[in-house]
Amino acid sequence: MFLSKCVVLCPSSTAYSSVTNGALSLSWQIFVRSTDCDRTLMSAEANLAGLYPPEGQQIFNPNISWQPIPVHTVPESEERLLKFPLTPCPRYEQLQNETRHSADYINKTKENWQFLQMVANETGIRDVSLESIWSVYDTLFCEQAHKMDLPVWVTPDVMTQLKQLKDFGFEFLFGIHNRVEKARLQGGVLLDHIRKNLTKAANLSAHQNLKLLAYSAHDTTLVALQMALDVYNKIQAPYASCHLFELYQEDDGNFSVEMFFRNESGKEPFPLTIPGCQHKCPLPGWTRAWQKGKAWTMPCLPLVFSxxxxxxxxxxxxxxxxxxxxxxxxxxxxxxxxxxxxxxxxxxxxxxx
The missing domain is CATH 1.20.5 (Single alpha-helices involved in coiled-coils or other helix-helix interfaces)
Structure with a gap:
């Protein structure tokens, strides 16, 4: 199971009846869901093209090393699993307002006030804050990745500071203040969904044909999930990164979970260990470690009054x-x-x- 960030490759949308048999056989083994966003749908198709090149009867054209595989999605207005932060959620919005008044947020703003004003003057954006600075960095990062010339005011030191503030802005979404409750309202929804699927796979292992459950989503999806697991390293996930959950059945018949994070294409994914358990964590212990004995997910109900x-x-x-x-x-x-x-x-x- 993995969560993939964006890769800019465009799949074909044409259906080929001659290869439906091959695609049908794979549909029993994998299930892929994406947010209803062009770049995440494209990422899902690009990942599947690399994971499942056609073989044997799946090859419908010797010059095309590709086969169609279904990717499921729901309208963005109905997305309640993969697009974070989940809104509307009055309690979460109240926690965010409290975070804005926290000492960490206020001090970080004071320390970088002159820099934020400089960015506002250079970009023409009136309201540049710790929450909105990511959009400036993201634009410049994309221009840099495509070998475009950056404005003269964007020096290496400026890019470094923008990245640091952008990382802080991402942490603001799901941490800094009352992280556990934020996690239960946000990333906890996806995490509990993953737990249910792993538990179901373990209970039905003898009759389970599904081998891969994949989600194609966003950097904020990864941050929300890793915040809920308490394994976030305070650095935004790069493009094409993925968080993997692997379910194993041990010799004694019990099940264990291993987690990995792949954030560099040239290196093997590095192992993640959830606090309170070892890397190869028994499935029940893995669940208890991040739930900490509490009902994890929380509905986004109206504000909880003191x-x-x-x-x-x-x-x-x-x-x-x-x-x-x-x-x-x-x-x-x-x-x-x-x-x-x-x-x-x-x-x-x-x-x-």
Whole structure:
């Protein structure tokens, strides 16, 4: 199981009936889902082209070393698994506002205030902050990768500082303040989904044909997931990186999980060890290590009010209710205080007689 970031290769969208048999046989072994984004769909197809070159009857054209493999997606407006941060989520938004008022965030802003203003002046972007600086760095990084000339103000030192602030901005999304609760609201959703799939594969191992479950998503997806696992190294995942979960059945029949992170094409992926367990972690221990005995995922419900706010709300509602009761009693008292049988009779007719 892996999460892939973007690779800019474009697959064909044409269906070939002559190769459906080969694709059908693979569909029993792999399931691929992508966010509904051109670059992630292209990444999924590019990865599959490399993982599954056609063989034997799968070859429909000797000059084309490729076979079609389904990639599933949902509309971006319905994406609740792979696109982070998940919104709308009032509690998460409240935590982000608290993070903006944290000492780490305030101090980081003060330390880099002049630099942020310089970037704002040079780019013409009015509101350059620790949260938005990533867009400046990302644009310059892409231009640099495509051998384009950078503006004269973008020196190597400027790029280094932009990258550091961009990394801090990514950490802001899922950490710095109340990381565990943020993780449960965000990356915990995907992590729990992965746990369920690993558990299902272990329980159905004798009859399980599915060998690979792959997700093609974004750098923020990786950050959210690794924050939830508490293995994030505070550096943005580079292009084409992937986080791998491998499920093994041991000689004694029990299952274990190994994790790896591939962030360089020229090197083997390096092992990740979740705090509280060894690298080859038994499946139940792997789950307990990141859940820490708590129900992990949290629904994005309306804001969770503090006890003080609850008391204030109850007091206000109680006061309004008391005023309404007093008003009602006053009206009833005045009605009952009128003499029996007394009626006001108009003499308007007599005056005109």
């Amino acid at each position: 006890l003080a706010e609850l008391f204030v709300g109850l007091a206000v509602c109680g006061s309004i209710l008391l005023l309404l009761i007093i008003l009602l009693l006053t009206v009833l008292f005045r009605i009952q205080s009128q003499p029996p049988g007394y009626r006001h009779v108009s003499n308007e007719g007599e005056e005109h007689a």
